Amino acid sequence: MLFPLALACHAGQKVGLACLLCYSHITQSKAVQTGSLVPEEMSSQVRLRLLPRARCLFDEPVQVKVAGLRSRQVVTLRAGSTDEKGVLFRSSATYRADETGAIDLDRDPSLSGSYVGVEPMGLLWSMKADTLHKRFQKTNSLNPHVVKFSVHEEESEGRILAEATNERCLTRQGVSRLPVKEGNIRGVLFTPPGEGPFPAVLDVCTFMCEKRASLLANRGFVVLAVAVYNEEPDNVKNIHLDYFEEAVGFLLRQTKVGSKGVGVVSRSKGGDIALSIAAFLPGVEAAVWINGCNGNLAVPLYYKNCQILSPILFDHSKVIPTDSGASIVKYGAKNPLAEENKASLVPIERAKGHFLFAAGEEDLQWDSKAYMGQMVDRLKRHGKENFESLSYPRAGHLLEPPYGPYCLSSFHGVVDIPVLWGGEPRSHAAAEVHLWKKIQEFLRTHLSCDATRSKAKL
Template identity: 75%
Template sequence: MTAFFFFSNGTAAGREEMSAQVRLRLLPSARCLFDEPIQVKVAGLRSKQVVTMRARSTDDKGVVFSSMATYRADGNGEINLERDPSLSGSFVGVEPMGLLWSMTADTLHKRFQKTNTLNPHVVKFSVHEEEGEMLAEVTNERFLIKEGISRAPVKEGNLRGVLFTPPGKGPFPAVLDLYTFGGGLSEKRASLLASRGFLVLTVSLYGHDDQPKNIKEIHLDYFEEAINFLRKQEKVGSKGVGIISLSKSGDLALSAASFLPNVEAVVWINGCSANVILPLYYKKKLILPALMFDPKKRIPTESGAIISKYAMHSPLEEENKATLVPIERAKGRFLFVASEDDLNWDSKAYMDEMVERLKHHGKDNFETLSYPGAGHYLEPPYGPYCPSSFHGVAGKPVLWGGEPTTHAAAEVHLWKKIQEFFRTHVSCDTAQAKAKL
């Protein structure tokens, strides 16, 4: 389905020169999944006419995000964002999805929040005369959950989360999504992974539903409970599960792979190689003390946000080595992903340390991806790039790093790699699923 919206050119000269009206089209459809690219085309302009294109959206917290770019039509009065460069604005050059990822918040230090996966991310694209008058507008509905996917809240034992199950008999590979360490629950990445054929459980560690708002320690038993819950699902064909993480949850994913059975594959994105901030317990016994940070080493900036990259103590110092997660014990595979411009902490150094340690132990159960110019928050593609936002542990806004264009390209590349990695390394046995049925 192609959406067409028509507005007249608006000037007497324009009406005389053009028999057609200005048309703004989103191909192949104005309705798509959040992680799908679209082709943006404009027709019916004057030859070589310069116009401004805009995108605007409001997130689930009511924050308005917008972008703009200037384009010059070709000799036929047409613009194609896959072919034509932006001359100025939120980005420059040929960036087919630039109007989406370059959207910035109208309030400083706000991250795009999409908490309700059942409602689409609605973006209004528009074309304007240089003087500002609107020539055409179209609405893009970007869905976070594919039709037919089941979304079920989970409240079983200590577990608090949401389970996403694809339609059909399966079997499907199982993935545990530890989105990040922030309180509450994030469903966006989990619902999109389910839309790509994975059975996904996303869990909250604290701050959701009836969970405590603050915690002083973490218990690995919670993640063991989550893994066992996933493996019991009727449509799961995998003997074990995959785990995807980001930031602080990276070391939790490493710990799950190192201390618990049935973890076949871990995607570690911009995490640490040591257990950070809170001590980790298993069966009521301390298994990893916490690596801490020095608040005095945080760097203030004019925007009011801090750079925290240099504040963490080194896990390689003799007094901190006990905090290192013993990943050499893990039987599953790792995909380590590091952004080289991460300003939250030195993800690249942590990744390099883990690679050296695994090699030292004769292990080759890992793959690495390194993204120069990308920042801390690597998410599913085509959402607004986040330069800074409030950090719960720091208690103030932090800079996440990254150059927007490069960061957006990294998200597109990584999203495909994550799916390939899990499809390859999370076993999917039809007989296994039938036995459960």
């Protein structure tokens, strides 16, 4: 068992050892203040439990159960969390207890609130900020995502009946985190516990974020997270593939790595970089492309001091403003298949490894589904079968590891305005759960490990 059993409980309950441990953890934890979630008095009968434990990994589901209510009592369940920028995100849903006074979110539907229907993890993915255009910031893997759950009466001004704290860790016990400053590389290396051998993955983030890399390390991959933009995008006049080649070499030298090549995981601008890594560099066995472009976006791409891909430019006149203050930029990138952009298309048919393409059909950042279709057609024309493609109806751009708050709109660091990301929250959350499992299966399938390779490096 990775974490000690901890059942959330309320003040005044007669508890066993497991609950006492949890109550001590809750009261001593540096949990965030969530406004109304500080009770003056709580019922001595109602119990709120998070199963199988109150401390888990970020990408693990929890079962939320309430007991001790009156038969058929209507209550409101709330969740709240503060991100790294100090922004408070909240959700709420109204439930009716069964005849025994129990509520189980795996079974019972929300009647109203942030979502309706049976949604076991709805209180997590439906959390949003009170102000517009805020994205939940969780880029550092050292601190857990702390969520305060609470049960409130419908009457009595929403008096709190019970509460519990869920710590959702990005790094499991034994995973090492090492900031990397070697040669030109600036990134963070995550290594699983144990001797290995482990497959190696390069996580290409548009802007530096440790979440996906640390969660993959929890699942048995050695992962190096690097960013496309290590400085302000306006200051970046070109990108050099040599930087990512250096990162691949660094990964393959790690003593616990047993794969003969690496996998690459990417989204958005990182997507076309990942395609270029797979097409132009040796040693890439698998590449995951999520909601990106099939051509090189924004700035020229160089390799060995020569330009290998020209940029697809952005037409700001095609940005569509909305009443919310956020814009749709989906149609701003010029057509990759236009004659003037042919030199920008990534020659993915050159790749020796396998591809996993994933597109949200309601992506409002890029025309990702169309780009994915163009890549599939290109590979088929070249007689290639080294790809899988996934299309998610009603999912948007920000497909991430599951159970984080869905983001409708936020400030875009490249185009320098608030943008709409697209997607319907429930469908988007379901797509994240499915895609996260597929990514891990894909990488394990195509990154073969050899124990003799890791031993040879010792």
